[in-house]
Amino acid sequence: MAQWEIVIGLETHVQLTTQSKIFSGSSTAFGAAPNTQAAIVDLALPGALPVMNRGAVERAVRFGLAIGATINQRSIMARKNYFYPDLPKGYQISQFETPIVQGGGLTITLDDGATKFIELTRAHLEEDAGKLVHDLFEGQSGVDLNRAGTPLLEIVTEPVMRSAHEAIAYARALHNLVRYLDICDGNMQEGSFRCDVNVSVRPLGQTEFGTRREIKNLNSFKFMQQAIDYEVRWQIEQIEDGKKIVQATVLFNPDTGETRAMRTKEDAMDYRYFPDPDLPPLVITDAELERIRAALPELPAAKCARFASQYGLPAYDATLLSQDGATAAFYEATVGGGADAKLAANWMLGDLAAALNREELSIEQSPVGAAQLAGVIQRISDGTISHKIGKSVFEALWNGEGENADAIIDTRGLRQISDVGALERIVDEVLARSAAQIADYKAGKEKALMSIVGQVMKASQGKANPAQVNEIIRRRLG
């Protein structure tokens, strides 16, 4: 049987985080009542003219700079003509021959730690279409134009991915990047980040591409994996059965896990693009370009490298903590709040991550803030409490049972016993009833010592310092 190679390219529609639409002053807020955010430009009333939103242009440029692309300082807005009630103008304003962003790419990291550079073809500005509802009105479709005119950046890769795994790693990396740059909120349920995946297969070693099918509008990474897996199997079976793949647009059905071709329209591909006479060329001056470049935030890869060098973190920790902006900011705030850098990483990737996972919260929603976490870690570092007590202080903060670590430690009397006399009394009490363990220890069994330390810790309700206890016992038995 032939070996098959999978070829994947992605087109991602990223909704930009502007307050207003790309060509009108209508709000882009999600979830408003139908058509309450659709003004004359969005409705295409005669004589209404589009005026480009500076915020959308800046976000596109920010993206281009972040991926090392060429910014076309003169780009052209074009009309993509089609008739469908989701855009009453009869065309979508987009970019065709000269997009604002050309080339560039981003490096993805695969599960096995290998990296791969994914080249981008282009990224262009365009307006979103409205939404149609087909099941609300008998014999008619309802049109909601609130989304019409929402600014999108369509980001297109070269067909360079060779597995579903690579495609998803790219989509995740892009999702992280656009949130880092604060150009998209990344909300996939609300459609702020939608992927179209072009899939084809070819016998391994063949240079020309097979015929591709495009899976439209995937809005979760899980569906993307399932859709690609299904589509690849389907295409290989077709070819092995001697059938030809016909270029098509397909939809993924999450309920059946299958992809199915949409009704093909012969004229669908003829969009008759031409430069929009309403919009002269979009020009970005050198000064504007430099201003946007200067305001770029630190990017994930740079942040990861800095975390490793500045905080002395292992690569693994640095990668996880720099992956998204909110986590990175929380980490730096924790360290800034006085926590030891490595302990802060351990806590965030350990107890905090586990608690957030358990309650399905994002880092921004964490009931324990960075300053509070820093407080817990500081009290462990300075010996006020043990690591184990630290965990219970963290739990108490999580449950809102105190303002900060110190308050909880004080009200609950959790301070470690540092008074040597008091510790010695507890040690002596335990030793008095541990004849067997003492004998074992003296016979050379180190384990017996640990058992005695455990007893002392228990007797002190966890408030003893284990290192100090260890030392006192050794002195007593020595």
Add this chain to the structure above:
Amino acid sequence: MSLTTQDIERIAHLARIAVTPSDVTDVQAKLAGIFQLIDEMQAVDTRGVEPMSHGLDMVLRLREDAVTETNQRDKFQRNAPAAADGYYLVPKVIE
């Protein structure tokens, strides 16, 4: 470039312009005239001339990102052929 009757029908359909069979020949001749004009223009040597994408030599004006529109739905929908529950209504577009 010569246009066939089928080309005319296809272009008319894409532009959603009703061209009756009796008009096709007329439209075909007019479009052919436009293409002839384009052929003449394409004969001009434009090497070294930067192409323009717009009739006027100007650049796009940008507006600040601010919400300036308010909800005027009721007024707009009074002007629509059909609307209900806040939606504009059109003939059903899927089967």
